[in-house]
Amino acid sequence: MKVLGGISAQAFLNRYWQKSPYLVRQAFAGIPAPIDGDDLAGLATEADVESRLVTANSWQLRHGPFFEDDFAQLPEQDWTLLVQAVDQWIPEVAELFEHFRFLPAWRLDDIMVSYAAPGGGVGPHFDQYDVFLIQMEGKREWRIGQDCTENDDCREDTELSILSEFHEQERWVLEPGDMLYIPPGVAHWGTALTPGLTFSIGFRAPSTAEVLTDFSHYLADKSSEFERYQDADLKERQKPFALMPADIDRVQQMLQEVAGDRTAIAQWFGRYMTEPKYDRPVPEEPLFSQQELIMELERHALHRNLASRLAYVPGTLFINGEALDTTLPEQDLEWLCQQKILSSNLPDSKALLALLTELVNRDAFYFDEP
Ligand code: SIN
Ligand code: CO
Numbered sequence: 001m002k003v004l005g006g007i008s009a010q011a012f013l014n015r016y017w018q019k020s021p022y023l024v025r026q027a028f029a030g031i032p033a034p035i036d037g038d039d040l041a042g043l044a045t046e047a048d049v050e051s052r053l054v055t056a057n058s059w060q061l062r063h064g065p066f067f068e069d070d071f072a073q074l075p076e077q078d079w080t081l082l083v084q085a086v087d088q089w090i091p092e093v094a095e096l097f098e099h100f101r102f103l104p105a106w107r108l109d110d111i112m113v114s115y116a117a118p119g120g121g122v123g124p125h126f127d128q129y130d131v132f133l134i135q136m137e138g139k140r141e142w143r144i145g146q147d148c149t150e151n152d153d154c155r156e157d158t159e160l161s162i163l164s165e166f167h168e169q170e171r172w173v174l175e176p177g178d179m180l181y182i183p184p185g186v187a188h189w190g191t192a193l194t195p196g197l198t199f200s201i202g203f204r205a206p207s208t209a210e211v212l213t214d215f216s217h218y219l220a221d222k223s224s225e226f227e228r229y230q231d232a233d234l235k236e237r238q239k240p241f242a243l244m245p246a247d248i249d250r251v252q253q254m255l256q257e258v259a260g261d262r263t264a265i266a267q268w269f270g271r272y273m274t275e276p277k278y279d280r281p282v283p284e285e286p287l288f289s290q291q292e293l294i295m296e297l298e299r300h301a302l303h304r305n306l307a308s309r310l311a312y313v314p315g316t317l318f319i320n321g322e323a324l325d326t327t328l329p330e331q332d333l334e335w336l337c338q339q340k341i342l343s344s345n346l347p348d349s350k351a352l353l354a355l356l357t358e359l360v361n362r363d364a365f366y367f368d369e370p
Contacts, residue, residue: 001102003027003179009102018130018183021144023172027179028099033136033197034092037115040197041071043083043090048278050084054122056191059158080120080192085110085277086199087307093199094306100132100201105337106273106311106318109204116140116192124166124189126152130203131182135174138196142180144170145187152187163187174198204273218268219258229254270318274309280320286361293357294344300367302342302356308364310337317355324358327351 004012005024016022044051044064051064056078064083071081087094093111100108109129114122116138126148133142146152146167153164166187173193174180182188184205190198206214231250258264288296311318312333317326326333328351336352342365346352359365 003099012181013102016181016183020183021170021186021188022181023174024179024181025175026177028134028136029177031177033199034095035086035090035113035197036137037081037195037197039090040081040083040086040113040115041066041068043086044081046089049089050278052082054080054082054120054160056080056119056121056123059123059155059160059162061158061160074117077117078119080114080116080122082112082114082122084112086113087111088278089307091306096134096199096201097306103203104311106270106309107203107205109202110277112200112202114198114200115196116190116198117195118192121189121191123160123162124187125154125161125163126185126187127182127202128184128207129205130184132201133174133180133182133190134199134201135176135178135180136197136199137176139173139175139193140196140198141171141173141191141193143168143189143191144172144182145189148185148187206272214272215265215268218271219264222264266313267316267323270311270313270316271321271323274311274318275321276307276309280363282320282362286357288357288360290353290357293353293360296367297342297344297346302360302365303368304340304342305364305366306340308362310364312337317359319359319362319364322362324355326355328355 001007001009001012003024005022005027007015012022043049044066045068047065049064051066053062053064053066053070053074054060087097087110093113096111097105097108121140124143124145126145143166145163146169148163155162155164166189172180176196229250231247235246237244309318309320312330314330315325315327317324317328317333317336328336328349332347332349332352336355336359342356346356356365360367
């Protein structure tokens with residue numbers, strides 16, 4: 001694969017994914033930056049968009065939204081503007097996900113874009129997530145440091161997570177079109193050599209604590225008050241204050257029953273991994289009936305909303321944290337999730353039409369004209 005420097009996706013996964021940094025020269029050669037620094041600055045003035053300005057060396061952090069004046073007052077060097085989830089706002093940026101289809105789509109999180117003046121960067125740090133850094137414009141020097149653990153302290157004189165110690169292992173200058181993969185926990189430090197744009201393709205990986213918390217909420221909502229600790233086989237107690245092994249066994253049994261329920265795990269995981277990064281308004285009333293959808297499709301094409309998150313298991317399609325029951329066969333679910341544009345010559349399937357109507361009413365597909 002070109003984006004992987006000519007090695008196969010499986011070779012990349014075996015050798016580098018979650019294991020070791022990997023530099024690909026000219027992975028994105030010939031692919032123009034979908035936005036420029038001015039577009040990014042424009043986004044950072046929007047109230048709904050998460051943005052930050054970081055000053056290098058003093059490691060000062062300011063949160064957006066910003067005013068145009070804020071940018072006019074910036075010095076010639078040593079600052080970076082970072083905008084989170086640009087894929088949510090600009091479909092041409094979301095298109096970059098298409099280069100990473102060898103990975104589960106629901107592992108992708110967002111695309112952060114940074115514009116840095118010479119000397120700008122966010123300092124030596126590590127992230128908890130995998131990231132592909134694509135240099136789209138300008139030159140940026142990346143230093144790779146140690147594999148970090150809980151013992152790697154951060155500086156206390158800044159609210160940014162800047163490592164107190166950085167042990168350089170490697171150093172590369174990325175030019176436009178180059179890409180660098182960095183696994184979770186690996187220290188890295190980017191510094192702009194010339195003004196430029198870096199696109200960070202970020203991933204999702206819940207911590208054990210997040211899995212426990214969210215899964216238990218999901219189960220708790222579904223469970224009945226009648227499902228309860230039971231001890232019909234209780235034996236007379238000699239030591240009434242003791243928690244006996246049989247008592248612990250009963251609780252362990254309750255926990256094992258829920259942890260062993262693969263259907264519940266899949267139903268929860270699909271919802272969890274497709275939850276939007278930021279809350280999105282969902283229309284209260286359905287916009288289209290199935291009949292209206294067919295009529296509208298005669299006149300307009302349907303476009304996939306690239307910002308919506310999809311995943312499926314047999315019988316269920318997950319869309320932005322919700323689960324839709326469906327009888328659509330698995331290969332058709334995969335086909336539907338991969339479509340970017342649909343027209344009236346759809347496969348003839350009641351299940352497909354029903355599902356598509358639900359998806360349009362959830363803004364996962366939209367007509368090219370209002
Ligand atoms: C940046 O784009 O400046 C930061 C990206 C990163 O280090 O994760
Ligand atoms: Co980072």
